[in-house]
Amino acid sequence: MDDIEIYLNRLFPEKAVYAELSKNFGGAKISCVDELRSYIDQHKGLSLKVYVSNEETENKAVDEISAVLEKAAAEDKLSLSITVDEFLNLIDSEAHLTSQAKPRSLVHRDGDLHPAVHIWIIKRKDMGIYVLLQKRSHEKDISPDCFDVSAAGHVSQGEEFRSSAVRETEEELGLKIHGSRLELIGLHRCQNDEGNIHDNELRAVYLCREPVDTEHLKLQKSEVSEVCWAEVDEMLASMGTSDFHHCIDLSELQMIKKAVF
Numbered sequence: 566m567d568d569i570e571i572y573l574n575r576l577f578p579e580k581a582v583y584a585e586l587s588k589n590f591g592g593a594k595i596s597c598v599d600e601l602r603s604y605i606d607q608h609k610g611l612s613l614k615v616y617v618s619n620e621e622t623e624n625k626a627v628d629e630i631s632a633v634l635e636k637a638a639a640e641d642k643l644s645l646s647i648t649v650d651e652f653l654n655l656i657d658s659e660a661h662l663t664s665q666a667k668p669r670s671l672v673h674r675d676g677d678l679h680p681a682v683h684i685w686i687i688k689r690k691d692m693g694i695y696v697l698l699q700k701r702s703h704e705k706d707i708s709p710d711c712f713d714v715s716a717a718g719h720v721s722q723g724e725e726f727r728s729s730a731v732r733e734t735e736e737e738l739g740l741k742i743h744g745s746r747l748e749l750i751g752l753h754r755c756q757n758d759e760g761n762i763h764d765n766e767l768r769a770v771y772l773c774r775e776p777v778d779t780e781h782l783k784l785q786k787s788e789v790s791e792v793c794w795a796e797v798d799e800m801l802a803s804m805g806t807s808d809f810h811h812c813i814d815l816s817e818l819q820m821i822k823k824a825v826f
Contacts, residue, residue, distance in 0.1 A: 571615045574666055576723055579626040598629050605637045612644040616668040618652040652722045653679045656767050666722040676763030680720035682730040685821055686773045693796040694825055699789045707759055708812035726769040739783025747771040750824040755814055770817055
């Protein structure tokens, strides 16, 4: 029997949680735990993969459903795996952010279009434009050990682009920047396939012109191994060489030059 994927979203009200559950079970009428128990008893042998959103938010419906499923699995009525994952809102064909949310691991598996942010920290020096690059941690599942944008990340469900940019900059670099100091220079669509990961993003690209002392940054070691400054034109000249191991998008550097000059 094929696995049934179930999403339990802690940001959803009870009615919406059960509506999603019913949809996962092919439209079965399940609006409470008693109806869930009855459904399980009538369909023994189900194989369920359950994804619970990772917010630290109490949700009675999510907790009750999880408990019922775990008890049924302990009684060998079904096969069950439960994964706690970040949920991302999806973007529709017209580039609109939707209320539909999906676990990050499945978004990357299925190549769904989702929102992300890129933050470029820049400075002028000796007539050149320098950008702060981070070297991605060896632990990253996408492009490990590559030089990349100053800070970046996904927009978690219910979050806005700018607040996500503020959060990611502080998490990855230990740098607190007020949202008003981030300059939006455009939206950029990017697709990247690596093995079984299909990363399909719509990125809000921001510039940060605040002075930054790299000696005082507090790097998130699971994300960033080191940082360095690089001049944009020199980077453009060396992007095709084997000496510069990177995952930087050429078009974003061009966006920076257009915004600065």
